[in-house]
Amino acid sequence: MECPKCNGKTEGWKCAICGSESDNHDENHKHAGSDRYCTMKCKACSQADVHCGCQPPVVVSSATQA
Numbered sequence: 001m002e003c004p005k006c007n008g009k010t011e012g013w014k015c016a017i018c019g020s021e022s023d024n025h026d027e028n029h030k031h032a033g034s035d036r037y038c039t040m041k042c043k044a045c046s047q048a049d050v051h052c053g054c055q056p057p058v059v060v061s062s063a064t065q066a
């Protein structure tokens with residue numbers, strides 16, 4: 001699994017609302033009035049992916065313009 005924010009690795013799942021963590025996606029974990037609930041947990045910052053503030057890895061372009 002990849003973090004959609006930084007394309008880094010994820011480690012388990014984490015609720016973006018209450019912060020509860022789980023090893024498996026709990027699709028029944030929901031909060032009224034929000035569509036943010038159990039999301040992937042970014043391994044780098046241990047935040048729910050929607051709260052991830054990591055910078056995506058810099059893609060080194062080998063394209064040269066002569």
Ligand SMILES: [Zn+2]
Nearest residue numbers: 003006042052
């Ligand atoms: Zn991330």
Ligand SMILES: [Zn+2]
Nearest residue numbers: 015017018019
């Ligand atoms: Zn929650």
Ligand SMILES: [Zn+2]
Nearest residue numbers: 042045052054
């Ligand atoms: Zn992150």
